[in-house]
Amino acid sequence: MRTLVVVPTYFEVESIGELLSRLIAAVPSADVIVVDDGSTDGTCDVVSELAADHPQVALRRRSHKGGLGSAYRDTFSATFSDYDLLVEIDADLSHEPEALPELLSAAQAGADVVIGSRYVPGGQIIGWSKSRLRLSRWGNRYASLALGLAINDATAGFRVYRSSIIEQFGLADIKSDGYGFQVEMTYQAVRAGARIVEVPITFRERASGESKMSRRIVIEAFLFTTIWGVRDLLLRQRARRMYRTQ
Ligand SMILES: Nc1nc2c(ncn2[C@@H]2O[C@H](COP(=O)(O)OP(=O)(O)O)[C@@H](O)[C@H]2O)c(=O)[nH]1
Ligand SMILES: [Mg+2]
Known part of the structure; x- marks a missing residue:
């Protein structure tokens, strides 16, 4: 399947070279696009040098920091019709490129969305402070509760999307510029009836x-999560009232 790995960067000169080398080795047949938001630390130079030797690597430069969600949204919009699978991965080596083949296999086996999950058995987080762990855990619990998502890691940033599911719900209505993008995409995928698989x-x-x-x-x-949750609640209540008066 035609696969594009999208790597958002903002001042990642220390890790982007290693990330790209390991990605190319792990998934040699995939194309890779780095979306940079105006880093001035040499991130783009490292990418351009690598791209000169590896034609599957491309650099997309945006003029200013627009947020992770905005970087993915713009790049997905411009590319999803050319690929079957779109991958999200951080540039800072928090996600192991060597785990990507397993995520891709789940998509090839039929999943519409594959989430590299920290919160299913076998998944783990190494090196986060207690406060960061709490923020992530409670953020996930809140999103699942407010939006009725039966997903353990709705904020995860290591994922595979089948392009057809993105086409189905469309990116035009995706509002989040920041990391809420992950929750919003999960929410839209669930609403679109996507088959979602979490891989530890x-x-x-x-x-x-x-x-x-x-x-x-x-x-x-x-x-955003609160607004969508309240909206869904009101819609459900209205539907119930209409059902009762029929
Ligand atoms: N293009 C772009 N990338 C971003 C932006 N903000 C964060 N990133 C990238 O998104 C990924 C995750 O960000 P990071 O700071 O590691 O978030 P954390 O892991 O949640 O602490 C990294 O590859 C960042 O370089 C942004 O505004 N624009
Ligand atoms: Mg990080």
């Missing part, structure tokens, strides 16, 4: 560079 992965906190997680990102994700 090991997530390792980055060894270099800095996290771009911010309070603004958390607030955006929390607000």
